[in-house]
Amino acid sequence: MAKVGLFYGSTTGKTADAAEQVQAALGGDSVVDLIEIEDASALAEYECLIIACPTWNIGELQDDWAAVFDDLDDVDFSGKTVAYMGTGDQIGYADNFMDAMGQLEEKIASLGGKTVGYWSADGYDHEASMAIRDGNKFCGLALDDDNESDKTESRIKTWTAQIKQEMSL
């Protein structure tokens, strides 16, 4: 079985922690390579990807993802299965919750990536998000350790069970 590439950017460590938990829940480093995003071309090596990005500076990509965003255009995502996860603050940044996850999904899907891992937005308290698709679903796992750290473990457990099926892991 081909390994999953989990690429993350993280400024204060919350997304890095969540990415480690997702890696562990999917079976550890024999199943998932955990890679800090530095170079977009590394994404091409994987058929199954998990893209992990927090939203910073009111609706912006985290710095490491911002640095490679334009280079994503040079990656052929057709035939790749891609799941997304983000961390954010639904109370402090209610009008921009998970915007970065939405921007990355929009771009990578437009370049041919098949999105899996949609996640119900029921029970969240934000006002607006660029990550909402088809009614009331986020385009990936939405984690909020600023306000709901008690829910992170169970959200990761449920979501990883879902993408195990959707990625046939």
Ligand SMILES: Cc1cc2nc3c(=O)[nH]c(=O)nc-3n(C[C@H](O)[C@H](O)[C@H](O)COP(=O)(O)O)c2cc1C
């Ligand atoms: C200055 C600042 C701006 C932020 N802007 C947003 C935002 O627009 N949307 C959002 O959902 N979260 C926002 N956040 C919350 C962060 O995304 C959240 O703390 C995240 O978990 C940080 O991830 P990291 O530790 O991996 O860098 C912001 C936080 C700070 C301090």
